[in-house]
Amino acid sequence: xxxxxxxxxxxxxxxxxxxxxxxxxxxxxxxxxxxxxxxxxxxxxxxxxxxxxxxxxxxxxxxxxxxxxxxxxxxxxxxxxxx
Numbered sequence: 608x609x610x611x612x613x614x615x616x617x618x619x620x621x622x623x624x625x626x627x628x629x630x631x632x633x634x635x636x637x638x639x640x641x642x643x644x645x646x647x648x649x650x651x652x653x654x655x656x657x658x659x660x661x662x663x664x665x666x667x668x669x670x671x672x673x674x675x676x677x678x679x680x681x682x683x684x685x686x687x688x689x690x
């Protein structure tokens with residue numbers, strides 16, 4: 608069972624492209640002082656597997672307390688509601 612405050616960020620960092628939304632989500636977690644597990648996806652196959660696993664069509668994928676929050680915009684809304 609996931610802790611209520613457990614946070615995981617799946618973000619894409621490929622040799623040819625770093626997803627700016629993943630970087631933004633990472634910075635939002637850091638700015639908010641929230642501990643999170645930063646899971647970097649380094650291949651297209653890893654990205655596609657995570658997108659399929661969580662029913663998303665893009666990365667990043669943010670999970671908090673075992674619940675998929677969504678992407679960076681969804682994280683921004685989540686953090687605004689906490690404030």
